[in-house]
Amino acid sequence: MARRLALIPMDDHDLVVERPQGLYCPAGDFYIDPWQPVDRAVITHAHADHARRGHGHYLATPQSAGVLRARLGDDIVLQTLAYGDTLEHHGVRVSLHPAGHVLGSAQVRLQHGGRVWVVSGDYWISGHDGEHNATCAPFEPLRCDCFISESTFGLAVYRWPRQAEVFADIDAWWRGNAEAGRASLLMGYSFGKAQRLLAGVDASIGPIVVHGAVDAINAAYRAAGVALPATQHAEALKGKAELNRALIVAPPSVKGSPWLKRFGNYRNAFASGWMQLRGARRRGAYDRGFVLSDHADWPGLQRAIRATGAERVIVTHGYEAVMVRWLREQGLDAGAFRTEYGDERIEAAAESEVSS
Structure with missing residues (x-):
């Protein structure tokens, strides 16, 4: 991954600045997706690198509430704000808008002193016309003066094929x-990717078995009205023949875990944007790699940034140096924040807390 850039100079009137605890709004005295405990946190979505334990007060979308409580505890102080609604805190108007990443994911729009800043969180917008993530509200372009954007896949090599x-x-x-009598193990993160896979496959091919970590998140998606096919636990399948079509x-x-022994002869695959590179597939020792990401690819990032009309762009996690260089070539005022987002080990740890 590209070397991180040095901190960019901040103006006294910037609506978001970098602090050791996370991204901070000085005018409103709150943080956005902080990685250390703070009094007030606006949460873009419930992935573990963005939503952490220990904050005094959480603000997120209603669609995020179920997953946030499942992961952080029922006792968190959680206030919800519907997409497009606004609240004012210390003179800063705050609203949340769809990011297209996972259920409840949001961009945070801040308005204060005649300026508008938008913090993207993680987002997915296709580089192809007419495509949307069927399991969550589509990315909503927001006009702003400054756009704080992720850049997880901010290299030109990352160009996603069409979902179909x-x-x-x-x-x-x-x-x-299934025709060869082998089960098919399809791996993807339990929150977001797994549900997108379930919503997109042809459920008539055979039974669908889900791991306990996936099942727990499926409940939140179904409660939010997202259509998912019928799924079951491995123990519910009747006989080896049914298991071998699953x-x-x-x-x-789960890769290499005792949980997989029950499936006998199976083939495995991993669905991820990282599967764009053959080296990643080979290092993971996957039988197949399917290129499917919940983050924007290079064309998607460009499309999203252009749609904001922002003259200033601040890049967070990913290939910051490459993205900042491209933005400056477009004549934009660009720089980067150092953040603690994008560490997939944090999400893996959150998944492991859910028993199989």
């Missing part, structure tokens, strides 16, 4: 395995 092509490949792989959706942490 990816799901056709997954279905063909599953169908081929699609097993599980987090990558």
Whole structure:
């Protein structure tokens, strides 16, 4: 990954600055997705690197509430704000808007003193026209003066194929395995990716088994009205023949675990944007890699940034140096924040807390 840039100089009137605890709004005296405990935190979404324990007060979308409470505890002080609604805190108008990443994911719009800043959180917008993530509200472009954007896949090599092509490949792989009497283990993170996989596959091919970590999140999606196919636990399947036709959706942490022994002869695959690179597939020792990400690719990042009309862009986690260089070539005022987002080990640890 590209070397992180030095801190960019901050203006006294900036609506968001970098502090050791996280991204801070001085005018409103609150943080956005802080990585250390703070009094007031606005949370863009419930992935573990953005939503952490220990804050005094949380603000997030209603759609995020179920997953946040499941992961952080029922006793958190959580206030919800519907997409597009506004609240004012110390003179700063705050609103949350769809990010297209996972259920309840939001961009944070801040308005104060005649200026508008938007913090993207993680987001997905397709580089192809007419595509949306079927499991959450689509990314909403927001006009602003300054856009704080992620850049997880901020390299030109990352260009996602059309979703229909990816799901056709997954279905063909599953169908081929079923005809050969082999189960199909399809791995993806339990929150967001697993539900997107479930919503996109052809459920008529065979039974669908889910790991306990996936099942727990599925409940929140179904409660929010997201259509998912019927799923079951492995113990519910009747006989080896049925098991050998199954699609097993599980987090990558199950790889090499005793949980998989019950499936006998199976083939495995991993669904991720990182599967764009053959080296990543080879190092992971996956039988197949499917390129499916919940983050914007290079064309998607460019599309999102241009749609904001922002003259200033601050890049967070990912390939910051490459993205900042490209932004400056476009004539924009660009720099980077150092953050603690994007560490997939944090999300894996959150998944491991849910028993199988």
